[in-house]
Amino acid sequence: MKRSTAVSLSILFALMLLTATVALLLRPRPVVLAAVPLMGAGAEVCTGTNLLTNPSFEGEYPVYVMPAPGHPDCQTWFADQPNQYCERVKLADEWHPYWLDTPRTENWMNIQPEYVPSLPHEQPPRVRSGDKSQHYFSFWSTHEGGLMQQVSAVANGRYCFSSWGHAWSSRETLSGWLSDPNDHGDLYQRVGIDPTGGTDWQSPNVVWSEMRMQYDEFGLFSVEAVAQADVITVFVWSKANIPVKHNDVYWDDARLTLLESVLVAPGEIASMVDVAVPTAVTHTIGISLTGNLTWTASLDPAGTLSANLNQTNGTTSSNLSLTFDSTGLPAGTYTTTITVDVTPTVPGAPFAIPVTLYVVPDLHQAFLPLLERP
Numbered sequence: 001m002k003r004s005t006a007v008s009l010s011i012l013f014a015l016m017l018l019t020a021t022v023a024l025l026l027r028p029r030p031v032v033l034a035a036v037p038l039m040g041a042g043a044e045v046c047t048g049t050n051l052l053t054n055p056s057f058e059g060e061y062p063v064y065v066m067p068a069p070g071h072p073d074c075q076t077w078f079a080d081q082p083n084q085y086c087e088r089v090k091l092a093d094e095w096h097p098y099w100l101d102t103p104r105t106e107n108w109m110n111i112q113p114e115y116v117p118s119l120p121h122e123q124p125p126r127v128r129s130g131d132k133s134q135h136y137f138s139f140w141s142t143h144e145g146g147l148m149q150q151v152s153a154v155a156n157g158r159y160c161f162s163s164w165g166h167a168w169s170s171r172e173t174l175s176g177w178l179s180d181p182n183d184h185g186d187l188y189q190r191v192g193i194d195p196t197g198g199t200d201w202q203s204p205n206v207v208w209s210e211m212r213m214q215y216d217e218f219g220l221f222s223v224e225a226v227a228q229a230d231v232i233t234v235f236v237w238s239k240a241n242i243p244v245k246h247n248d249v250y251w252d253d254a255r256l257t258l259l260e261s262v263l264v265a266p267g268e269i270a271s272m273v274d275v276a277v278p279t280a281v282t283h284t285i286g287i288s289l290t291g292n293l294t295w296t297a298s299l300d301p302a303g304t305l306s307a308n309l310n311q312t313n314g315t316t317s318s319n320l321s322l323t324f325d326s327t328g329l330p331a332g333t334y335t336t337t338i339t340v341d342v343t344p345t346v347p348g349a350p351f352a353i354p355v356t357l358y359v360v361p362d363l364h365q366a367f368l369p370l371l372e373r374p
Contacts, residue, residue: 099145157261162222197231260291303336
């Protein structure tokens with residue numbers, strides 16, 4: 001072969017290799033939607049006693065009956081009955097559904113999800129623990145909705161709510177029943193707490209976790225909030241934005257725990273004594289702690305009532321004794337304030353307890369029942 005021919009072939013081969021390399025680099029690459037657990041496998045962020053009922057979504061999953069007047073998306077056996085019997089909603093006990101139903105200008109928009117139990121034999125694993133998990137889905141349609149549960153709470157307590165969730169989202173059914181990284185429903189999940197105890201998941205009061213796509217593997221979603229009432233509401237939520245064939249959501253192993261709280265009672269103290277009868281008075285102040293907290297108690301040095309506390313600090317729940325003596329006090333009103341502070345600080349702290357002693361010239365006692373003389 002002539003040298004010139006060999007050089008030409010080498011140049012041609014180099015150009016072909018360069019063209020192939022450029023084409024490979026410029027070719028659109030699939031978006032990889034790998035599962036992104038918030039914590040490692042098995043890790044929990046909400047520690048302490050679980051306050052939820054049926055947190056693992058077990059049970060019989062009966063057809064859900066909504067409170068009257070029901071919802072137009074629910075079907076009933078008879079046309080003249082309110083729309084309360086939701087055949088498409090089979091829920092774990094103690095949980096309640098919610099979903100967005102507008103706008104629905106297309107028949108695939110914002111449908112009522114179909115709620116069913118998921119079972120351990122499904123692949124990839126759709127149950128994280130126990131026999132079941134809560135599964136709901138929209139088929140060739142979009143949805144926004146989820147589940148909620150109300151729980152008794154301690155006002156000003158800091159609560160942590162978490163749940164393990166994942167989704168299966170794909171335009172077509174792929175091998176292994178996996179999500180399609182190139183063609184999915186843009187399906188997001190999150191969890192929330194309404195610290196006021198409301199049941200409107202669209203309320204601005206709801207404190208939500210971060211929102212993310214969590215495909216084909218359980219990941220932990222969590223959020224914290226401070227209770228503003230004696231009831232709080234927890235929510236698990238999802239939103240599918242594109243009407244693909246599979247927009248399926250799974251939730252399991254939810255937890256609600258009280259991280260920190262302080263209760264100080266009573267809120268105020270008052271006593272009345274007779275000036276002619278010197279009296280030693282004792283009151284008990286209860287301090288109840290949840291979490292790794294330290295409390296301190298002090299009396300107002302500018303108070304006009306001289307008093308003593310049997311304990312001024314602690315790291316556990318305690319009963320303080322407040323004592324004072326009216327001996328030598330002329331008739332009048334005497335006051336001081338007990339201040340209970342907490343480290344690290346918690347909502348509501350420091351707690352101020354006003355203390356008042358009334359010393360009166362004549363103190364008459366009345367006993368019940370009182371009978372009117374004829």
